[in-house]
Amino acid sequence: MNTPQHVAIIMDGNGRWAERRGQTRTSGHRKGVEAVRGAVRSAGELGVKYLTLFAFSSENWRRPEDEVNDLMGLLKVFIRRDLAELHRENVRVRIIGDRQTLKHDILALLTEAEDLTRNNRALELIIAFNYGGRDDIARAARLLASKAARGEIDPASICEETISAALDTADIPDPDMIIRTSGEQRISNFLIWQAAYAEFVFLPCLWPDFDRASFEDALREFGSRDRRFGNVAERDLALGS
Template sequence: MIKPIREGKGPRHVAIIMDGNGRWATQKGKPRLFGHHAGAKRVREIVEACPDAGVKYLTIFAFSTENWKRTQSEVAGLMSLFRRYISREAQSLLRENVQVRFIGDRIKLDDKLVTLMDDLELMTSHCTGVNLTIAINYGGRDEVARATRRLAQDVADGRLDPRAVNEETLPRYLDTCVLPDPDLVIRTSGEARISNFLLWQSAYAEYEFIDTLWPDFTAAEFAQLTKAFSGRDRRFGAVIA
């Protein structure tokens, strides 16, 4: 049974929908990729802010399964940015004791990017500081569908009794099976929707929809949001006496 979290406890796991890079660039008369590069630099600041905020797990939404619908040039630019980010930040993340993992379906990603992702996960697997999870080619519905296929295969192969399946079974097949569920989900840029992000995991998460565009999101604002979280009563459907 889930125990209610009483007032005064900050979020252990924060997930962020990093929105607004393109609009930020457009407002400055720059191409959209300029905004994505600025947004990538912002990630480092937020990762570095996690320990002081008491955040052990940070999950960021970098590229959704729906983002393939963008122009070919923007998608190609984003894939190049991901490769560059991993190559450039790998040693820094290692020095800062950050454990990195990636979630999402890797089948549509190019081989070079997947190799870089695999290498970074292996390189930082022993790190014990902040756990940084990066969602690339990720969609909540796609994740649940993939998890369900694996679960169904285990049933078909006799490794799982279908009568034993309950709401605690499916999470073991999700991309996030080794992570705790997010306590707080933040979406930047003023949009008030969850955009197919961590659908199962965020069933009881608190949400913050803020107007700040992602490249302008600071460590100070992050700290403010995590501090405000500690004043919320999370009942999970129960009544706290």
């Protein structure tokens, strides 16, 4: 199987999973955390080197306050409960997203997770928290503008590589594949710069039902794709097309 180096996942469908069962949205999010644990385990076993999970977008703050509080609570539980195991499994945890507006307790937990696992190498688990693709680019633009204003860089020298190096994902390879669950077929402001050449796989299952078989299905679909990166496929060259 042609395994992608970097898989990113838009974990969609917790609320609908709960509603279909007559449960609260919070119960759906709790079940979704279980799916996160399974996805991390499967990624390592299947040979994926980087796994990025869209945990909480910069737009999610608009949700009802009770739901946001529940999500923050689940994040705390996940880190406190799972961090030691992730560390034992040699998983490096990294956070992308805007940290400036986060509450101190959340920021401290995220920083602790990064510091403890910094030297781990089996799998890099990138958690997109308070993240938005446009915001990522805007923050990179402000950083480069500040450097230019101070005379540290020549504005004329700014190129794709310069911008990529200013993003939250500066030293992380672009995703080879982006999976979205729940049947929705949109990117929802996720890694919009980095996804320029990613393969998209849209799965009908809701996120709490995402399991190893779902992961393997997505990897098989990825393996069937002809990744051209703007070039002509070899078979097309042979046919003269």
